[in-house]
Amino acid sequence: MIWSAKLIKHRSEDRIGVEFEKDKEMIQRIKLINGARWSQQKKLWHVPNTRENRERFHIEQKQDTRLSLEGQEHLNQFIRWLSAKRYSANTIKTYSDALRSFLVYYREKNVSEITNADVLDFNNDYILKRNLSASYQNQVTNAIKLYFRTVRDTKIEVDKIDRPKKTKILPNVLSKEEIKMILEAHSNIKHKTMLCLIYSCGLRRSELLNLKPQDINSKRNIVLIKQAKGKKDRITPLSNKILELLREYYKEYRPKTWLFEGQFENQPYLEQSLQSVLKSAVKKCKILKPVTLHWLRHSYATHLLENGTDLRYIQELLGHNSSKTTEIYTHVSTKSLQQIKSPFDDL
Known part of the structure; x- marks a missing residue:
């Protein structure tokens, strides 16, 4: 039996229209589908x-990014909860976007009916099939675990949701x-001055742009980094x-609100502009590597380690919560490796 199916609108409702030559067996089969009806106007079953049903009739539907009313309410509650916990604006956006994609996928299902099996299906049928990154999968998993800890009426067992295995990527x-x-x-x-300060203090991009003139303490020779990650x-x-270098810069620019201000007074320097500053410098040096601002921070930590600085101090300087995060620099330090003699040299 030859048939064709397509998405249609019927009385303002999204439906799947199925067309085929008149056949009693096919009519009986389609009647068995819950909600199947005949349209006299369109001359087709829907x-x-x-x-x-989309899988049954092999229909590839464009991703529907709309939330159900219930899903939108749950997402709003999650955002309010994150805000009350004083999560940063970036974290709130990352987590809410991640939860949104999950709730959109299950927009036809009551949130209280979502189970751990649904989380597994989402990972397999949505994330893996679209070749989305492990970091994105981890963000979604974190958002799901965090949100469902706050929901009372749920079938989700949060502690049984596993995060994806982390890929071990060495810093550049x-x-x-x-x-x-x-x-x-x-x-x-x-x-x-901006690039030198990032490297000399191991700053994140946002940390540099959020600095104010009073954060530079010239008497104690320190930089105060406030409310970082x-x-x-x-x-x-x-x-x-x-x-x-900072004194020379200050004499010329006289910044007021922010240490590094943009084109307009009292406005911080833009992230995109800072990235362009680095890109221009790399191009002038004819370095072909895809250098980012974070490479300067990685290089600062690694060079400290190679100079003999204790890992515990490096952890404090970088603002890492865990020593395990800092220990990754031991894998890229070449100081010890350079002392190892290759057996190739004895051949």
Whole structure:
């Protein structure tokens, strides 16, 4: 039996229209589908637009990004809960977007009926089939676990939801020679100072852009980094060389609200502009590696380790919660490796 199926609108309702030559057996089979009806106007049978029916009639539907009313209410509750817990704006957006994709996928199901098996199906049938990254899968898993801990009426067993196995990716590190070239590439004192401060203090991009003039303590030779990742304050040492550079920069630009201000007064420097500053420096140095601002932070930590700085101090300087995060730099430090003699040299 030859038949064709397509998505249709019938009385403002999403349906699946099925067309075929008149056949008693086919009519009996389609009548068995719950909600199947004949349209005299369209001259075809139509069935509810459910995932089961889309699979039955081999229909590839464009992803519906709409939430059900219940799903939207749950998402709003989650956002309010995260805000009350004082999660950062970036974290709230990341977690709410991740939960949204999960709730959209199960928009035809009551949230209270979602089970651990549904989480597994979502990972297999949505994330893996679309070749989405393990980090995205981890974000969704974290959001699901965090949200369903706050929901009373649920079949989800949070502690039995497993996170994907983490891929071990080593941080990208530049040599001291490459760092020196990049930091000296710009003649513009503002551009040069920003890049030098990121490397010399191991700052994250956001940490640099959120600095204020009063955060530089020239008497104690420290930089105060306020409310960084994890809402933690920390201090990092300020070298005499970078202090001289900062003074030279300050005399020329006289920043008021932010240490590095953008085109408009009292507005912080834009992230995209800072990335362009680095990209321009890398291009001038003719370095072909895809260098990012975070590479400067990785290089700072690795160079500290190679200079003999204890891992515990590096952990404090970087603002890491766990020593395991800092220990990854032991895998990219070449100081010990350089002392190992290859047996190839004896051949």
